[in-house]
Amino acid sequence: MTIIEPDMSDKINQIQxxxxxxxxxxxxxxxxxxxxxxxxxITRRFMKIFIPVLHGQHPTSGQSLFDEKKAQLAQIEKQQTQLLGDFESEYQKPENPNYPLxxxxxxxxxxxxKDIYSDQAQLILEPEKGQGIILPYHADLLGPLIKIFAQALDSAEWALELDPILEVPQETTRLQ
Structure with a gap:
């Protein structure tokens, strides 16, 4: 497996x-x-499973992957991260790219x-055979991914019936 970890030398810079x-x-x-x-x-079938996972839901049952309070806190973090991201800048191709896959x-x-109930939770995306990608499973990455995929899905016109979970909040909310 190829690992993408948020350390100093391999920190994610751009996602498109x-x-x-x-x-x-x-x-x-x-x-x-x-x-x-x-x-x-990413195919239509894979995206239909992937979007709920980004929201902390089991892709087939819709049940929360976390306890209720942790799920609410994670949702607030994702909303805040979505509002702060830079989604307008053009993707900048690297001068000397290295393609691990x-x-x-x-x-x-x-x-x-992997380790879904810990602070080091990871999301593993794999092909049928060969190396895949391991991403950190936390709001700093999930919020931007949701926003980025929502934009791509608008172009795809796949009608996945995911509109309520793709909506970007207009303002952040707080738990009482």
């Missing part, structure tokens, strides 16, 4: 998701500060978790 009509897929492009580039295709995108097929 763009719909490609000829492929009928979304291309996920992750670039780190040290110019490593990870490319992955290869220059051709992998086709994502599986989602698993």
């Amino acid at each position: 998701a763009s719909y490609h009509p000829a492929e009928d897929r979304i291309l996920l492009n992750i670039k780190t500060l040290n110019e490593q580039v990870y490319l992955a295709w 290869g220059e051709s995108p992998i086709l994502l097929a599986k989602i698993t978790f």
